[in-house]
Amino acid sequence: MTRIADVANLAGVSTATVSRVLNGIPVRGDSESRVRAAVAELGYSRDRTARSLRRRHSELLALVVPDISNPFFTGVARGVEDVASDAGYSVVICNTDELPAKESRYLQIAEDENVAGVIIAPASAEPALTGLLRRGRVVVVIDRAVDLPVDEVIFDNYDLGYRATSILLEQGYRRIACVTGPETTPTAVERARGWKAAMGDAGIDAPDEILKRVPFYVGGGRAAMESLNEGSQIDAVVATNNLVGVGVLQSLAETERTGIVGVCVIGDLPYSTTKTSQVHVLQLNPREMGGVAARMLLERIDGLADGPRSVRLAATGPTAR
Amino acid sequence: MTRIADVANLAGVSTATVSRVLNGIPVRGDSESRVRAAVAELGYSRDRTARSLRRRHSELLALVVPDISNPFFTGVARGVEDVASDAGYSVVICNTDELPAKESRYLQIAEDENVAGVIIAPASAEPALTGLLRRGRVVVVIDRAVDLPVDEVIFDNYDLGYRATSILLEQGYRRIACVTGPETTPTAVERARGWKAAMGDAGIDAPDEILKRVPFYVGGGRAAMESLNEGSQIDAVVATNNLVGVGVLQSLAETERTGIVGVCVIGDLPYSTTKTSQVHVLQLNPREMGGVAARMLLERIDGLADGPRSVRLAATGPTAR
DNA sequence: TTGTAGGCGTTATCAA
DNA sequence: TTGATAACGCCTACAA
Numbered sequence: 001m002t003r004i005a006d007v008a009n010l011a012g013v014s015t016a017t018v019s020r021v022l023n024g025i026p027v028r029g030d031s032e033s034r035v036r037a038a039v040a041e042l043g044y045s046r047d048r049t050a051r052s053l054r055r056r057h058s059e060l061l062a063l064v065v066p067d068i069s070n071p072f073f074t075g076v077a078r079g080v081e082d083v084a085s086d087a088g089y090s091v092v093i094c095n096t097d098e099l100p101a102k103e104s105r106y107l108q109i110a111e112d113e114n115v116a117g118v119i120i121a122p123a124s125a126e127p128a129l130t131g132l133l134r135r136g137r138v139v140v141v142i143d144r145a146v147d148l149p150v151d152e153v154i155f156d157n158y159d160l161g162y163r164a165t166s167i168l169l170e171q172g173y174r175r176i177a178c179v180t181g182p183e184t185t186p187t188a189v190e191r192a193r194g195w196k197a198a199m200g201d202a203g204i205d206a207p208d209e210i211l212k213r214v215p216f217y218v219g220g221g222r223a224a225m226e227s228l229n230e231g232s233q234i235d236a237v238v239a240t241n242n243l244v245g246v247g248v249l250q251s252l253a254e255t256e257r258t259g260i261v262g263v264c265v266i267g268d269l270p271y272s273t274t275k276t277s278q279v280h281v282l283q284l285n286p287r288e289m290g291g292v293a294a295r296m297l298l299e300r301i302d303g304l305a306d307g308p309r310s311v312r313l314a315a316t317g318p319t320a321r
Numbered sequence: 322m323t324r325i326a327d328v329a330n331l332a333g334v335s336t337a338t339v340s341r342v343l344n345g346i347p348v349r350g351d352s353e354s355r356v357r358a359a360v361a362e363l364g365y366s367r368d369r370t371a372r373s374l375r376r377r378h379s380e381l382l383a384l385v386v387p388d389i390s391n392p393f394f395t396g397v398a399r400g401v402e403d404v405a406s407d408a409g410y411s412v413v414i415c416n417t418d419e420l421p422a423k424e425s426r427y428l429q430i431a432e433d434e435n436v437a438g439v440i441i442a443p444a445s446a447e448p449a450l451t452g453l454l455r456r457g458r459v460v461v462v463i464d465r466a467v468d469l470p471v472d473e474v475i476f477d478n479y480d481l482g483y484r485a486t487s488i489l490l491e492q493g494y495r496r497i498a499c500v501t502g503p504e505t506t507p508t509a510v511e512r513a514r515g516w517k518a519a520m521g522d523a524g525i526d527a528p529d530e531i532l533k534r535v536p537f538y539v540g541g542g543r544a545a546m547e548s549l550n551e552g553s554q555i556d557a558v559v560a561t562n563n564l565v566g567v568g569v570l571q572s573l574a575e576t577e578r579t580g581i582v583g584v585c586v587i588g589d590l591p592y593s594t595t596k597t598s599q600v601h602v603l604q605l606n607p608r609e610m611g612g613v614a615a616r617m618l619l620e621r622i623d624g625l626a627d628g629p630r631s632v633r634l635a636a637t638g639p640t641a642r
Numbered sequence: 643t644t645g646t647a648g649g650c651g652t653t654a655t656c657a658a
Numbered sequence: 659t660t661g662a663t664a665a666c667g668c669c670t671a672c673a674a
Binding site for chain 3: 344
């Protein structure tokens with residue numbers, strides 16, 4: 001393997017000079033060109049492991065998400081990668097399956113791997129970030145706020161729930177059910193709260209029978225529809241997340257249930273195949289969320305920010321599918 | 322930061338002994354228990370960077386894919402992660418956007434990062450693997466075969482195209498169009514070849530007007546449908562990939578085009594919302610592909626395999642959506 | 643501006 | 659079985 005010393009030999013300079021050139025620290029012009037020539041001739045490229053060990057941190061960012069199969073989080077990953085790779089960082093994606101145990105394991109690995117920073121959509125209310133923080137590693141929390149002094153990028157989830165419901169109310173629907181996620185998932189709780197408030201403000205009763213809490217997966221949405229029996233007289237549904245939205249739509253397509261005509265989904269449905277005009281979507285932009293989070297993380301890595309910052313992203317407005 | 326030396330001090334042994342315990346090399350029982358106690362007391366965990374430097378490779382696997390937004394590749398990622406994490410490895414996902422330049426950059430990073438191995442779905446016919454291979458790093462190619470002496474896990478793409486077409490022929494369709502990917506993507510070419518052969522074997526003409534080559538994205542499928550003018554008298558479509566399949570279905574849902582009723586998609590449509598019975602799917606199992614590839618990679622890391630191996634995965638049979 | 647040399651934390655060799 | 663010590667490849671005081 002070719003090392004920095006080989007380059008130094010060939011260029012007739014010291015390893016320190018080679019290192020300087022590689023790191024953009026000014027050296028005499030002819031030294032620099034000899035070094036660059038030697039690098040090219042040997043096809044040398046730096047060992048990032050050694051570099052990380054010496055510098056005490058790597059050029060890796062960890063992105064910790066609860067479900068990498070969810071297009072929302074792959075969108076986030078794209079956004080993170082866009083800005084990270086421009087800045088010379090690579091992204092390690094860690095999938096926690098909504099399991100706090102897997103989450104802490106990955107956070108421990110991130111710490112031991114000396115990653116430069118972590119972007120996390122927490123699976124637990126209190127992700128195990130203390131080790132990382134103690135070592136001065138930077139962290140940005142996305143999607144689900146936590147009670148720690150770290151940067152966050154989130155949506156106004158209450159407002160999303162309120163607006164999604166309002167869209168259906170404006171269409172004239174009245175008996176609007178809400179399909180949301182588990183009580184342990186803050187986004188699910190807040191969006192459902194928004195639904196309830198919008199219903200209340202419209203003077204409509206929103207009993208618990210038409211609020212379904214299911215796992216934030218396609219199957220959850222399907223199960224919710226099954227449990228919403230015909231007797232409940234629903235004429236519309238708010239799905240508070242993209243996957244349950246897919247489940248709801250699948251269920252409706254299959255059973256051709258009569259009576260339900262309005263659906264509003266919070267999120268994005270890039271792979272749905274329902275006729276465009278049949279579903280309202282309160283569009284979220286995960287790629288933007290990832291990009292914003294990554295930029296905040298890089299600023300912090302460069303020491304450019306002080307107190308914890310909170311960014312609230314807006315939905316990009318309702319659209320048909 | 323707590324180092325191995327701190328543990329050694331507290332346990333009253335040498336760093337070498339601590340290292341042995343950590344690595345499962347037998348030491349005297351009481352040394353071992355003292356070490357373990359010290360580790361627990363200090364909350365010590367190994368610095369993976371230093372370990373990687375010394376051992377000349379990390380516990381990271383790189384997974385290089387052309388499009389992480391594609392649920393097929395997130396499925397692969399799940400499969401890789403399932404087996405990798407059981408074996409103590411983490412997975413870095415690298416997204417090449419089908420761009421050979423991004424691909425070589427990531428492969429160079431993988432090399433410099435001393436990853437233990439690479440699983441790659443190539444974006445180019447000749448991915449830049451020589452550096453990795455020269456350094457003795459192991460590689461498994463998935464989804465798209467390349468002309469290099471490395472392990473591969475692929476589908477029999479010709480057969481997939483043939484079978485997808487046969488399914489529609491059995492249903493009585495005759496004018497079956499094929500929507501496939503670019504000529505530079507081997508899976509696209511092979512599956513289209515299978516389509517053509519199946520049509521030929523059924524004594525049906527398959528002219529170039531009804532073979533559409535588009536990018537392997539949702540938009541590609543939509544564009545293909547638009548360019549398939551009514552005059553072409555199509556009564557069915559084979560979509561050779563999941564994303565173009567989604568595009569085809571979206572297009573059909575929106576235009577309510579008359580005449581086309583049969584659709585067969587090669588892949589998987591986890592997020593489609595079309596009525597189940599309206600589309601045939603020749604189901605692929607990306608998670609299995611990832612799992613198999615990861616197992617092969619780990620075997621090779623452990624030096625348990627010699628000549629290049631080739632695994633051919635089967636479709637799990639046609640199903641409605 | 644440049645070079646020498648020490649150290650980042652771990653593992654592996656070698657001698658005890 | 660154990661311990662002392664020399665690497666692994668790089669970066670960065672410090673000295674020249």
